[in-house]
Amino acid sequence: MSVKDTQQPRVAMVAGETSGDLLAGLLLDGLQRQWPQVQALGIGGPHMQQRGFEALWPSERLAVHGYSFEVLMRLWDILSIRRQLRARLLQDRPDVFVGIDAPDFNLGLEQDLRAAGIKTVHFVCPSIWAWRAERVHKIRAAADHVLCxxxxxPDLLAQHGIAATYVGHPLAQVIPMEPDRAAARARLGLVQEHPVLALLPGSRRAEVQYIAKPFMQAAALLRQQWPDLQVVLPAVPALHDRLVALSQELGVAAWLKIVRGQSHDVLAACDCTLIASGTATLEAALFKRPMVISYNMHPWSYRLMQRKQLQPWVGLPNILCYDFVVPELLQDQASPQALAHAVAQWLDDSAHARAKVQVVEQRFAALHRSLHKDTTTLSAHAIQKVLSA
Known part of the structure; x- marks a missing residue:
């Protein structure tokens, strides 16, 4: 079935984790405005399903933690899903396949589909400018077009013969330039006058073990210094019960507020955040919030990632600002004591600390303006051009 015949394309999509599900949901908004009867199926999460997406598997099945060790433990299941999806798409061919991030899963699938004559788009350029530069060759073989x-x-990809379009970051549209802190605190039932710390340890299962535990322990240390500190952790639904159990095990459940989802409300409400490296750090920057970026994983995975790293920063806000605007504490540096000390620098009410916060807010406001585009429309138009080619 051809899009030229129906004018209503059949789109296959894969989003591999929470951040990809959010981006894909926004992309579906643009596709549905372009083609009201568009059909979309593949692998996705709740944001996609709310828009009528047919999820053959949930995004959570692809979510892994780390670079190698943890992936190997899940490799059989992930490869089985990819084989089954590839077979289905080659038999019941979509007009276009859109891989949303998840390059380790999507690029290989895209390469096979493209070789079979199916048009392919990759949404979110793999960060070849930060690490694993050799991946550019796989992108060139896999994608007819990249949405950046x-x-x-786009200029970087053009140097390697890869067609690409800058569409801005959809989160820059969703997140207001001036978030309403008071309203967010009211929605979360927080005391307006007391300081708020947001804990965002990630959305993958293994991150509970490696990241959530020291984050909660750091918050406990901070509460000794600021007894009225309100600590909120937005949990993805699949991890909510595990995080509650961990909070009880650590003896912090009495004061740690764990909410289902609502990460944007939590970031809008907080004074600062202790946050795992990933897309959520960009969200925090767009909310203009000071942060301490951290990450911890299996030692084997960390050593492999270090060897591939091309820049001194790992957090997106620092990478995009070309500067250590906010601190990064990784792996062995990320002890509860070190994390608490770094967060305390943002919570301090001294004139020096307030001046540092103001600088961060100004840097992040400039970053927000640079990323603010009509992403959904630009993405849909780029996909339309691919379909028409």
């Missing part, structure tokens, strides 16, 4: 979130990426 950051303005410098």
């Amino acid at each position: 979130l950051f303005p410098f990426e």
